[in-house]
Amino acid sequence: MQEESKKIKVTIDNITVDVEPGTTILHAARMIGGDVTPPAMCYYSKLEGSGGKCRTCLVEVAAGSAADPRPMPKLVASCRTGVMDGMVVKNITSDKVADARAGVVEFLLLNHPLDCPICDQAGECHLQDLGYDHGKEGTRYEFKRRTFKKEDIGPYIQLHMTRCILCYRCTYVASQLTDKRVHGVIDRGDHAAISTYISKAIDNDFSGNMIDVCPVGALTDKTFRFKNRVWFTKPVDAHRACTTPGCCGKATLWLRGDEVFRVTARKDQWGEVQSYDGKTGWICNTCRFETKKTSSWTIEGLTEISRHSVIGVNKYKKLEKPEETVVKVMDGHKPKLLMDIHSVSDVNNPEIHLSDINGPAHSNDFKK
Amino acid sequence: MSRVNEIISRYPDGKQKSALLPVLHLAQVEFGGWLDVPTMDYVASILNIEPIEVYEVASFYSMYNLKPVGKHVFEVCQTGPCMLRGSDDIIDYIKKKLNISVGETTADGMFTLKTVECLGACGYAPMMQMGKTYREHLTKEKVDAIIEECRSKMN
Amino acid sequence: MGRKLLLEKAGVEGIRFFETYRREGGYKSVEKAFKMQPSDIVEEVKKSGLRGRGGAGFPTGMKWSFLAKPEGVPRYLVVNADESEPGTFKDRYLMEFIPHLLIEGMIVSSFALGSNTSYIYIRGEYDWVSDILEEAIIEARQHGWLGKNIQGSGFDCDIHVQRGAGAYICGEETALLESLEGKRGNPRIKPPFPAVKGLWGCPTVVNNVETIAAVVPIINEGGEAYASIGVGKSTGTKLISACGNINKPGVYEIDMTISVEEFIYSEEYCGGIANGKKLKACIPGGSSVPILPANLLLTTAKGEKRMMNYESLSDGGFATGSMMGSGGFIVLDEDQCIVRHTYSLARFYRHESCGQCSPCREGTGWMEKLLLKIESGKGEMSDIDLLWDIQRKIEGNTICPLGDAAAWPVAAAIRHFRDEFEWHVKNPEKCLTQNYGLAHYADPIHVPVQ
Numbered sequence: 001m002q003e004e005s006k007k008i009k010v011t012i013d014n015i016t017v018d019v020e021p022g023t024t025i026l027h028a029a030r031m032i033g034g035d036v037t038p039p040a041m042c043y044y045s046k047l048e049g050s051g052g053k054c055r056t057c058l059v060e061v062a063a064g065s066a067a068d069p070r071p072m073p074k075l076v077a078s079c080r081t082g083v084m085d086g087m088v089v090k091n092i093t094s095d096k097v098a099d100a101r102a103g104v105v106e107f108l109l110l111n112h113p114l115d116c117p118i119c120d121q122a123g124e125c126h127l128q129d130l131g132y133d134h135g136k137e138g139t140r141y142e143f144k145r146r147t148f149k150k151e152d153i154g155p156y157i158q159l160h161m162t163r164c165i166l167c168y169r170c171t172y173v174a175s176q177l178t179d180k181r182v183h184g185v186i187d188r189g190d191h192a193a194i195s196t197y198i199s200k201a202i203d204n205d206f207s208g209n210m211i212d213v214c215p216v217g218a219l220t221d222k223t224f225r226f227k228n229r230v231w232f233t234k235p236v237d238a239h240r241a242c243t244t245p246g247c248c249g250k251a252t253l254w255l256r257g258d259e260v261f262r263v264t265a266r267k268d269q270w271g272e273v274q275s276y277d278g279k280t281g282w283i284c285n286t287c288r289f290e291t292k293k294t295s296s297w298t299i300e301g302l303t304e305i306s307r308h309s310v311i312g313v314n315k316y317k318k319l320e321k322p323e324e325t326v327v328k329v330m331d332g333h334k335p336k337l338l339m340d341i342h343s344v345s346d347v348n349n350p351e352i353h354l355s356d357i358n359g360p361a362h363s364n365d366f367k368k
Numbered sequence: 369m370s371r372v373n374e375i376i377s378r379y380p381d382g383k384q385k386s387a388l389l390p391v392l393h394l395a396q397v398e399f400g401g402w403l404d405v406p407t408m409d410y411v412a413s414i415l416n417i418e419p420i421e422v423y424e425v426a427s428f429y430s431m432y433n434l435k436p437v438g439k440h441v442f443e444v445c446q447t448g449p450c451m452l453r454g455s456d457d458i459i460d461y462i463k464k465k466l467n468i469s470v471g472e473t474t475a476d477g478m479f480t481l482k483t484v485e486c487l488g489a490c491g492y493a494p495m496m497q498m499g500k501t502y503r504e505h506l507t508k509e510k511v512d513a514i515i516e517e518c519r520s521k522m523n
Numbered sequence: 524m525g526r527k528l529l530l531e532k533a534g535v536e537g538i539r540f541f542e543t544y545r546r547e548g549g550y551k552s553v554e555k556a557f558k559m560q561p562s563d564i565v566e567e568v569k570k571s572g573l574r575g576r577g578g579a580g581f582p583t584g585m586k587w588s589f590l591a592k593p594e595g596v597p598r599y600l601v602v603n604a605d606e607s608e609p610g611t612f613k614d615r616y617l618m619e620f621i622p623h624l625l626i627e628g629m630i631v632s633s634f635a636l637g638s639n640t641s642y643i644y645i646r647g648e649y650d651w652v653s654d655i656l657e658e659a660i661i662e663a664r665q666h667g668w669l670g671k672n673i674q675g676s677g678f679d680c681d682i683h684v685q686r687g688a689g690a691y692i693c694g695e696e697t698a699l700l701e702s703l704e705g706k707r708g709n710p711r712i713k714p715p716f717p718a719v720k721g722l723w724g725c726p727t728v729v730n731n732v733e734t735i736a737a738v739v740p741i742i743n744e745g746g747e748a749y750a751s752i753g754v755g756k757s758t759g760t761k762l763i764s765a766c767g768n769i770n771k772p773g774v775y776e777i778d779m780t781i782s783v784e785e786f787i788y789s790e791e792y793c794g795g796i797a798n799g800k801k802l803k804a805c806i807p808g809g810s811s812v813p814i815l816p817a818n819l820l821l822t823t824a825k826g827e828k829r830m831m832n833y834e835s836l837s838d839g840g841f842a843t844g845s846m847m848g849s850g851g852f853i854v855l856d857e858d859q860c861i862v863r864h865t866y867s868l869a870r871f872y873r874h875e876s877c878g879q880c881s882p883c884r885e886g887t888g889w890m891e892k893l894l895l896k897i898e899s900g901k902g903e904m905s906d907i908d909l910l911w912d913i914q915r916k917i918e919g920n921t922i923c924p925l926g927d928a929a930a931w932p933v934a935a936a937i938r939h940f941r942d943e944f945e946w947h948v949k950n951p952e953k954c955l956t957q958n959y960g961l962a963h964y965a966d967p968i969h970v971p972v973q
Contacts, residue, residue, distance in 0.1 A: 428690065431689035
């Protein structure tokens with residue numbers, strides 16, 4: 001009973017939820033789920049200090065609290081703003097938010113290369129999803145895009161700075177998971193870059209987790225590079241008794257047939273590495289880069305992928321579109337569909353469930 | 369080293385990283401006007417921080433030179449208020465006079481020309497920074513005199 | 524002639540040094556403050572109506588009263604001397620010529636706030652000013668005004684100077700604190716505010732140089748006496764640094780009851796427009812505040828005389844008004860090109876963006892490129908609307924006010940001088956060699972005072 005009374009109420013897009021004091025708006029929205037959850041490109045709940053930078057999760061606070069119901073003058077970053085009892089938040093019901101978010105997406109894409117066709121992140125890229133969900137067709141930017149020199153940071157991880165959106169997540173991984181941070185953000189403004197400055201290998205047992213937290217294709221797995229498109233590989237949950245201290249040994253293997261193309265940590269519906277008993281399931285580089293035989297793993301079964309993504313829709317086991325809260329809260333308005341991908345591509349044929357296909361998927365499987 | 373310890377003593381125990389900016393200033397003056405990697409690594413070791421923390425900071429602030437510079441660095445302000453008083457002409461004049469572009473150093477290693485953003489001397493425009501001091505109310509004649517002054521110091 | 528509270532003695536020979544400063548009545552406010560309770564000093568500052576002189580104009584007494592006071596945790600006063608807003612050079616003047624005034628104000632303020640170690644964060648380029656301050660601190664220490672048990676009061680206080688290293692963003696208070704901690708000048712995400720978690724996680728007040736200096740006359744004369752100078756919520760005196768195309772650029776102390784017209788044209792202040800030219804436009808409060816065409820600068824949209832104070836300068840909001848800001852008063856004469864000037868400011872903000880948040884990192888560079896395109900005669904009409912849309916999407920959506928500061932000059936330039944932008948587009952060759960001139964927005968009937 002006492003615990004009940006401690007909870008506070010927050011209303012997001014006309015849906016009220018009870019949360020613990022100290023919860024951020026973003027977390028409250030994640031408790032509701034679906035479309036009312038603001039997208040987050042830099043915030044990562046498992047990394048202390050992250051968030052506030054990308055501005056995609058901006059929301060409108062229509063009433064600060066029950067005690068002081070004045071609206072907040074500016075849009076706030078929902079990932080770093082705590083809720084107050086009686087707070088009223090508008091996300092998808094706010095035109096101001098939609099406008100600002102479209103702006104942020106445009107800014108993020110301004111200097112981002114349109115190299116999705118050759119980018120390993122395509123298909124699970126948060127920026128790609130964000131672009132589809134909140135962006136506009138075409139660009140108004142006519143100038144030369146910013147590029148960076150390639151920097152070698154070691155045998156396992158490819159740094160492709162030109163794709164970076166400066167979320168800083170990988171620097172938090174380095175300072176919070178590894179014993180020595182050798183890379184960081186150098187320079188400033190529109191030249192700021194992730195770098196070691198001296199082209200040094202980022203050599204640490206847990207450095208591979210930087211790949212998992214990277215929302216875009218700036219940090220990719222060299223052992224998987226150009227080997228396959230993620231949507232042609234079959235994800236299965238697997239574990240092994242890993243002896244590296246701090247490694248959870250639980251991973252997702254991305255297979256074609258019996259061949260392990262890639263090993264990643266397991267992700268939750270927000271695209272973050274999953275937690276087990278309150279501990280984040282980071283994996284070590286041995287598991288990630290050097291354990292690529294199915295015989296080294298105990299396979300648990302097909303991965304249930306629940307994160308909504310552009311290319312992932314209707315592809316993996318149990319992947320369902322989130323509950324359409326939009327219609328409920330927007331006076332029956334349907335969400336805006338920018339483009340029906342099925343009209344131009346067979347790959348995502350909603351009638352075909354990858355998990356029903358025996359063995360690895362082949363392009364012929366989609367031509368039915 | 370005593371200067372460094374004095375700087376560190378200005379901050380509470382364990383907050384010696386705070387001394388990074390002043391120590392880098394000191395290092396830049398001591399080690400030839402710019403910060404190379406060994407110098408920055410040395411600063412990191414003195415302050416007991418990781419080298420990357422020094423690189424991050426040194427590359428953020430515009431006053432730290434990460435490339436070699438000439439003996440005399442002309443940092444001419446080009447922002448609005450100076451522009452209103454003719455800073456563009458001064459920059460062009462120095463370029464021609466020294467036969468270098470912005471960001472370059474003369475072949476004899478004497479002069480580097482840089483354009484910088486507002487230095488807080490808008491009322492005394494056009495102006496430039498040269499080492500520790502400001503040279504204000506610049507005219508072509510004054511620029512000539514400054515260049516002469518630098519050259520005569522060398523002899 | 525208005526009263527001077529800060530710079531009255533600035534011209535006295537030798538005032539830079541302790542003995543002259545003390546002889547001229549310096550450090551009296553410290554003696555008076557030590558006889559008061561710290562909370563009474565805060566009360567006195569509240570009564571004075573003093574508003575932050577760095578640009579935001581937030582009431583200082585209120586800021587001080589927000590300072591958290593947890594047991595056993597040190598509190599800090601940090602003076603923001605990172606004067607970097609284009610057009611602003613007032614703090615430099617004060618520190619260079621009368622450094623002990625700042626030290627004196629800091630001792631009183633440190634006592635009021637309970638700060639035993641206070642810092643001055645000065646922009647790195649003011650190298651020699653930093654030396655002057657260091658010397659003044661040594662003198663004050665030698666004479667027992669800093670250190671342990673100051674003048675037998677039982678209060679300990681020391682002051683350290685830290686030089687920045689070239690970053691406008693460090694004028695933003697949380698970026699300043701990061702820099703003081705030896706980090707990149709990335710503004711922090713608020714909350715928490717510095718009053719709760721500031722320098723090294725401790726409660727901290729960050730105030731501008733001029734604000735802290737103003738505490739001296741407030742304590743000497745009393746908050747009410749200070750508040751009686753000026754008008755409305757613009758109390759006391761304000762330092763204005765005037766620059767651009769005027770006859771007498773420099774730093775002036777005004778009591779906020781004079782008109783903008785008097786400030787520009789009277790011999791006591793700017794002495795009129797240089798070279799007998801006409802006034803075209805003015806940015807009255809540092810480069811980030813909206814630029815105003817001459818007619819709106821001298822009279823408000825209501826037709827009233829515009830005065831040099833917080834309320835009058837912002838009269839009409841951003842539609843027809845501007846802001847007092849930091850007091851950086853930039854005057855443009857008839858020969859100046861608004862597009863070129865706006866481009867120069869956009870370049871400044873792009874250069875100074877820390878790069879942390881996307882609207883500012885990407886938007887400032889985009890605006891700079893578009894402005895250069897228009898300025899070099901390659902612009903299209905749609906570029907003007909695009910510029911407007913970009914600034915609109917930066918404003919209010921960034922971590923710190925630099926985004927707003929970058930957006931406002933562009934917005935105001937288009938708002939008031941759209942015809943000049945369009946002229947550039949329509950005259951791609953002419954605009955390379957000629958200026959648009961005054962058009963209708965200058966005050967046609969105004970004859971400069973001879």
